[in-house]
Amino acid sequence: MVxxxxxxxxxxxxxxxxxxxxxxxxxxxxxxxxxxxxxxSAASSQKPASVIETLDDYYRxxxxxxxxxxxxxxxxATQRYEAARHLVADxxxxxxxxxxxxxxxxxxxxxxxxxxxxxxxxxxxxxxxLTVMEHHSNLVPWQLLAEEQGAELAFVRMTPExxxxxxxxxxxxxxxxKLVAFSHVSNALGTIHDAxxxxxxxxxxxxTVLIDGAQSVPHLPVDVQSLGCDFLAFSGHKxxxxxxxxxxxxxxxxxxxxxxxMGGGSMIRKVELSGSTWADVPAKFEAGTPAVGDxxxxxxxxEYLSELGMDRVQAHEHGLAGxxxxxxGEVPELTIHGPKMTEGRAAVFSFSLGDVHPHDxxxxxxxxxxxxxxxxxxxxxxxxxxGDVATTRASFYVYNDHDDINRLVAGLGRVRQIFGSA
Amino acid sequence: xxxxxxKEIILDHYRSPRNKGRxxxxxxxxxxxxxxxxxxxxxxxRVKDGIVSEVAFEGRGCAISQAATSILTEMIEGRTVEExxxxxxxxxxxxxxxxxxxxxxxxxxxxxxxxKAGIYGVGHMHDDDx
Numbered sequence: 001m002v003x004x005x006x007x008x009x010x011x012x013x014x015x016x017x018x019x020x021x022x023x024x025x026x027x028x029x030x031x032x033x034x035x036x037x038x039x040x041s042a043a044s045s046q047k048p049a050s051v052i053e054t055l056d057d058y059y060r061x062x063x064x065x066x067x068x069x070x071x072x073x074x075x076x077a078t079q080r081y082e083a084a085r086h087l088v089a090d091x092x093x094x095x096x097x098x099x100x101x102x103x104x105x106x107x108x109x110x111x112x113x114x115x116x117x118x119x120x121x122x123x124x125x126x127x128x129x130l131t132v133m134e135h136h137s138n139l140v141p142w143q144l145l146a147e148e149q150g151a152e153l154a155f156v157r158m159t160p161e162x163x164x165x166x167x168x169x170x171x172x173x174x175x176x177x178k179l180v181a182f183s184h185v186s187n188a189l190g191t192i193h194d195a196x197x198x199x200x201x202x203x204x205x206x207x208t209v210l211i212d213g214a215q216s217v218p219h220l221p222v223d224v225q226s227l228g229c230d231f232l233a234f235s236g237h238k239x240x241x242x243x244x245x246x247x248x249x250x251x252x253x254x255x256x257x258x259x260x261x262m263g264g265g266s267m268i269r270k271v272e273l274s275g276s277t278w279a280d281v282p283a284k285f286e287a288g289t290p291a292v293g294d295x296x297x298x299x300x301x302x303e304y305l306s307e308l309g310m311d312r313v314q315a316h317e318h319g320l321a322g323x324x325x326x327x328x329g330e331v332p333e334l335t336i337h338g339p340k341m342t343e344g345r346a347a348v349f350s351f352s353l354g355d356v357h358p359h360d361x362x363x364x365x366x367x368x369x370x371x372x373x374x375x376x377x378x379x380x381x382x383x384x385x386x387g388d389v390a391t392t393r394a395s396f397y398v399y400n401d402h403d404d405i406n407r408l409v410a411g412l413g414r415v416r417q418i419f420g421s422a
Numbered sequence: 423x424x425x426x427x428x429k430e431i432i433l434d435h436y437r438s439p440r441n442k443g444r445x446x447x448x449x450x451x452x453x454x455x456x457x458x459x460x461x462x463x464x465x466x467x468r469v470k471d472g473i474v475s476e477v478a479f480e481g482r483g484c485a486i487s488q489a490a491t492s493i494l495t496e497m498i499e500g501r502t503v504e505e506x507x508x509x510x511x512x513x514x515x516x517x518x519x520x521x522x523x524x525x526x527x528x529x530x531x532x533x534x535x536x537x538k539a540g541i542y543g544v545g546h547m548h549d550d551d552x
Binding site for chain 2: 356357358359360363364375376380383390418419420
């Protein structure tokens with residue numbers, strides 16, 4: 001057995017204390033069974049009590065629509081909703097909170113850009129550059145746009161070790177794409193892409209740059225100003241926030257030039273039967289009554305993560321990645337997909353276990369109270385590239401520790417036992 | 423739960439699937455996938471005098487999807503088309519004789535969906551119509 005290579009330091013996260021903050025992790029899932037090892041945070045994270053209590057407080061005490069009521073409840077709801085926007089803006093170092101639009105999730109954020117910016121700026125014959133490693137949420141909206149506008153999609157290839165081929169990116173950039181859109185961290189392989197360098201090259205080529213931050217914003221310090229991108233999309237529910245919370249950050253001059261995504265209440269300045277004019281950003285992109293409590297809950301999640309410190313979160317997960325890499329390497333017939341090293345790799349592990357189907361692996365692990373994802377991880381083209389129909393994925397977060405990894409390895413031993421592997 | 427699901431009948435049919443292969447030509451043929459976990463099945467039938475004379479399937483996926491389809495092929499070989507049409511998901515689940523949780527139901531029913539869609543000549547069968 002490989003022991004941890006990370007030393008305990010004063011800056012290490014106190015995982016036991018963190019776990020105590022998460023009600024889901026402290027319940028008995030099956031009577032008499034071991035505690036839950038939740039290893040599917042890349043799909044959606046668990047929520048700390050502070051976030052749950054924030055939601056509860058909103059609905060119990062000041063539930064009201066925002067930006068219109070002149071009564072006390074509505075004023076408090078409005079104030080807290082806007083305070084959450086500032087918390088989110090500070091979290092990603094946005095120059096202005098007005099550049100942060102509340103949406104439901106990363107998918108909605110990217111669809112907003114595709115519909116609004118895309119229809120205005122991507123025309124017949126134009127090229128949009130994506131990568132072969134994208135989640136469906138950063139692929140299908142662009143397929144729809146390309147079909148509608150007669151544009152062409154081009155895909156940056158992957159190297160055999162699961163990284164983006166930047167020479168191929170350079171080749172595609174000679175075609176002067178209108179947009180380069182890529183994930184900061186691959187949800188399927190855990191690869192951390194060099195987002196600064198990709199953005200720099202894309203900007204030199206004159207492209208607008210969208211970064212899918214669904215797997216990066218929850219796990220490492222993300223600073224939109226040092227990234228240099230034009231849009232950043234991420235989900236609140238993957239970063240300890242409520243389901244149905246997400247954010248699109250966009251450069252202000254772009255957002256101001258873009259037409260609305262959805263029409264309705266709140267997003268207008270003046271409405272006449274013959275036509276309307278639009279509210280300023282971000283209201284222009286938040287038509288209708290938003291998920292007020294969820295946005296405020298996301299603010300509480302950001303406060304929780306900020307208190308832990310994203311540098312420490314990143315260091316913690318890097319330590320877990322190293323330990324998981326070593327321990328999984330001890331399991332016979334187990335193949336880890338993606339980078340075969342822990343540098344430039346998030347604590348996300350997609351693997352195959354001999355010829356046992358991932359669904360069977362996950363079902364047996366579940367019977368040991370270990371929750372992992374099995375499937376194509378919303379990356380069907382990438383899975384085809386790997387030659388597997390699906391993989392099993394274990395992903396880690398602030399409430400996971402070495403014990404979770406030890407239990408995973410033991411559970412995989414049980415899978416091999418049931419399927420009669422040597 | 424793993425012990426009750428991965429019983430010998432499932433593991434046996436998974437390791438040694440019956441009627442594995444393709445029939446060319448076939449009288450009925452249908453392919454379907456379970457997008458949740460990527461299970462794939464293509465099922466071929468030959469019918470002679472109203473009776474299923476030959477059946478074969480190709481596919482890849484989890485033990486439940488592949489074993490259930492293998493078991494299904496044994497259930498329908500030699501039966502009349504009318505009997506096959508009358509087959510319900512409960513008939514199949516009873517034959518599997520292991521507890522199928524809601525999450526694994528799509529796996530267990532994929533082969534039956536191919537069979538029904540093929541024999542009725544429709545593009546796709548919904549789980550609820552089986």
